[in-house]
Amino acid sequence: xxxxxxxxxxxxxxxxxxxxxxxxxxxxxxxxxxxxxxxxxxxxxxxxxxxxxxxxxxxxxxxxxxxxxxxxxxxxxxxxxxxxxxxxxxxxxxxxxxxxxxxxxxxxxxxxxxxxxxxxxxxxxxxxxxxxxxxxxxxxxxxxxxxxxxxxxxxxxxxxxxxxxxxxxxxxxxxxxxxxxxxxxxxxxxxxxxxxxxxxxxxxxxxxxxxxxxxxxxxxxxxxxxxxxxxxxxxxxxxxxxxxxxxxxxxxxxxxxxxxxxxxxxxxxxxxxxxxxxxxxxxxxxxxxxxxxxxxxxxxxxxxxxxxxxxxxxxxxxxxxxxxxxxxxxxxxxxxxxxxxxxxxxxxxxxxxxxxxxxxxxxxxxxxxxxxxxxxxxxxxxxxxxxxxxxxxxxxxxxxxxxxxxxxxxxxxxxxxxxxxxxxxxxxxxxxxxxxxxxxxxxxxxxxxx
Amino acid sequence: xxxxxxxxxxxxxxxxxxxxxxxxxxxxxxxxxxxxxxxxxxxxxxxxxxxxxxxxxxxxxxxxxxxxxxxxxxxxxxxxxxxxxxxxxxxxxxxxxxxxxxxxxxxxxxxxxxxxxxxxxxxxxxxxxxxxxxxxxxxxxxxxxxxxxxxxxxxxxxxxxxxxxxxxxxxxxxxxxxxxxxxxxxxxxxxxxxxxxxxxxxxxxxxxxxxxxxxxxxxxxxxxx
Numbered sequence: 158x159x160x161x162x163x164x165x166x167x168x169x170x171x172x173x174x175x176x177x178x179x180x181x182x183x184x185x186x187x188x189x190x191x192x193x194x195x196x197x198x199x200x201x202x203x204x205x206x207x208x209x210x211x212x213x214x215x216x217x218x219x220x221x222x223x224x225x226x227x228x229x230x231x232x233x234x235x236x237x238x239x240x241x242x243x244x245x246x247x248x249x250x251x252x253x254x255x256x257x258x259x260x261x262x263x264x265x266x267x268x269x270x271x272x273x274x275x276x277x278x279x280x281x282x283x284x285x286x287x288x289x290x291x292x293x294x295x296x297x298x299x300x301x302x303x304x305x306x307x308x309x310x311x312x313x314x315x316x317x318x319x320x321x322x323x324x325x326x327x328x329x330x331x332x333x334x335x336x337x338x339x340x341x342x343x344x345x346x347x348x349x350x351x352x353x354x355x356x357x358x359x360x361x362x363x364x365x366x367x368x369x370x371x372x373x374x375x376x377x378x379x380x381x382x383x384x385x386x387x388x389x390x391x392x393x394x395x396x397x398x399x400x401x402x403x404x405x406x407x408x409x410x411x412x413x414x415x416x417x418x419x420x421x422x423x424x425x426x427x428x429x430x431x432x433x434x435x436x437x438x439x440x441x442x443x444x445x446x447x448x449x450x451x452x453x454x455x456x457x458x459x460x461x462x463x464x465x466x467x468x469x470x471x472x473x474x475x476x477x478x479x480x481x482x483x484x485x486x487x488x489x490x491x492x493x494x495x496x497x498x499x500x501x502x503x504x505x506x507x508x509x510x511x512x513x514x515x516x517x518x519x520x521x522x523x524x525x526x527x528x529x530x531x532x533x534x535x536x537x538x539x540x541x542x543x544x545x546x547x548x549x550x551x552x553x554x555x556x557x558x559x560x561x562x563x564x565x566x567x568x569x570x571x572x573x574x575x576x577x578x579x580x581x582x583x584x585x586x587x588x589x590x591x592x593x594x595x596x597x598x599x600x601x602x603x604x605x606x607x
Numbered sequence: 608x609x610x611x612x613x614x615x616x617x618x619x620x621x622x623x624x625x626x627x628x629x630x631x632x633x634x635x636x637x638x639x640x641x642x643x644x645x646x647x648x649x650x651x652x653x654x655x656x657x658x659x660x661x662x663x664x665x666x667x668x669x670x671x672x673x674x675x676x677x678x679x680x681x682x683x684x685x686x687x688x689x690x691x692x693x694x695x696x697x698x699x700x701x702x703x704x705x706x707x708x709x710x711x712x713x714x715x716x717x718x719x720x721x722x723x724x725x726x727x728x729x730x731x732x733x734x735x736x737x738x739x740x741x742x743x744x745x746x747x748x749x750x751x752x753x754x755x756x757x758x759x760x761x762x763x764x765x766x767x768x769x770x771x772x773x774x775x776x777x778x779x780x781x782x783x784x785x786x787x788x789x790x791x792x793x794x795x796x797x798x799x800x801x802x803x804x805x806x807x808x809x810x811x812x813x814x815x816x817x818x819x820x821x822x823x824x825x826x827x828x829x830x831x832x
Binding site for chain 2: 436439440443447459471474475476478479481482502505506509513516517574
């Protein structure tokens with residue numbers, strides 16, 4: 158993890174933004190504090206000056222410049238920290254330690270006591286007033302406190318800013334580095350997966366944070382892709398394996414005609430047979446495509462409420478005469494209106510496949526039943542026959558593409574009927590159960606609770 | 608019938624056009640969607656056969672454009688895509704029927720015949736008749752030579768579809784689609800079983816009206832004398 162990468166992370170950029178915002182808020186806070194503290198100090202000093210002014214007046218025997226100068230002399234001797242100036246009506250200094258200046262009434266700001274000996278120059282704030290006989294009194298106090306306060310506020314502000322900036326940037330850096338590490342780990346896993354290690358999954362640290370959520374979602378996606386790819390591989394293998402036989406058979410037929418002399422009638426019969434073979438192969442292809450389409454799940458978007466009873470009714474209606482022609486019976490036990498979310502066309506085909514399976518693998522005289530109902534809020538469909546059934550050990554395998562029981566090799570069919578049933582059931586989130594109906598087979602499809 | 612075939616695969620186009628020409632249709636070819644749209648909008652046609660996958664402008668877009676121009680010529684889509692989604696998309700775009708490649712030529716011929724003549728007979732017909740067989744769609748009764756015939760609802764609907772296409776061939780798949788809205792090929796002879804029951808009721812002791820067309824389907828018509 159190189160430094161430039163860290164600086165480019167979104168976390169670090171966010172950190173810088175936070176630092177900027179923190180800095181700005183510090184600045185605003187500083188401004189307010191600086192202003193209000195200064196203002197407060199000035200008020201304090203002005204108040205003290207006003208009080209001292211009053212004190213001096215009280216101490217003076219009368220409201221004349223002479224008595225004021227005596228009071229000031231006394232106060233200066235006492236050394237109470239205040240500085241004074243008393244002027245006579247001619248503007249001459251008669252008492253006090255401040256340099257002569259033109260009389261100014263009220264608040265006097267920007268006063269300055271020049272340095273003398275080892276005492277440094279001093280900024281002062283004062284208040285002046287005129288006496289009744291034309292004299293002038295000025296009382297002033299040191300304003301150094303204000304400066305000191307301002308300096309101290311500025312110092313703590315700068316220090317605080319520095320410390321918080323360091324904290325924000327270091328903290329942000331640590332956080333960014335932590336998230337960068339997680340992202341790096343995920344990227345590494347992704348690269349491994351891309352390089353062919355399809356079983357690999359993104360690491361989760363179990364904290365349930367946003368990275369775990371993301372990794373979880375991506376892992377689920379990978380699982381789905383893997384499933385689809387396996388399906389695809391399976392289909393390719395199935396096609397290669399199970400379509401080669403009929404294609405080879407077709408080729409043999411064509412070769413035989415090709416070699417033999419042209420007897421028009423025999424030729425016609427051979428071409429008809431070849432056409433039948435081709436149609437069977439194409440039908441198998443169509444069925445395979447259909448199953449893949451269903452398994453890829455792209456029909457979910459077409460789901461709408463479907464009345465399963467109507468599906469049962471139409472399938473029963475279509476197949477009833479054909480089943481009777483096979484000397485079998487079809488019983489329908491209605492469960493009333495049964496609504497599920499689904500794809501009507503696929504549900505019809507699913508049920509039709511089950512009924513076809515039942516009639517084609519059962520002998521004459523067999524009895525088939527088509528039942529539906531609800532149990533614990535879940536809608537179910539059941540197709541049952543009293544034919545030979547499926548041995549327990551083969552029940553899982555009959556759902557695989559092209560799998561056919563040895564006993565049924567002679568009956569027509571491509572071995573895809575139940576695969577399609579399984580695919581449609583899975584698309585609807587329904588469970589498919591093959592059970593022994595002793596005798597016969599019982600297939601139950603249970604839909605999820607609405 | 609004047610038919611425009613919009614198909615980019617030369618082999619298929621030739622197969623379709625020579626077959627239809629043999630049946631006495633007047634066939635013109637267009638090799639891409641843009642040419643197809645131009646020809647379909649410039650000239651009068653009885654039927655358009657449109658492949659879904661076409662260069663320059665795909666079949667769906669072409670038919671949508673035609674319908675947007677208020678050109679109501681019947682459209683039969685040809686496609687190698689077999690899903691029901693594709694069928695619904697085709698019908699939504701303004702197609703009238705849909706046939707998945709590869710198909711038996713008899714299937715195409717039957718659908719062409721059914722579509723080409725469509726505008727002349729409306730759904731509003733209430734009395735369908737062939738020879739001495741008569742179906743009243745309002746009273747839902749069927750008579751043969753004045754004798755009432757009792758049909759189950761499914762037999763009635765089957766006969767209705769045949770009668771609406773009287774004199775033409777109706778294929779097994781067309782019957783499954785039109786009578787039961789079924790869009791797959793059952794492995795069992797379901798249509799045959801229905802048909803034998805219907806025949807047993809209609810043709811008993813009389814000249815048969817329902818004829819099996821070998822390798823294609825069924826047709827209801829007066830026996831040729």
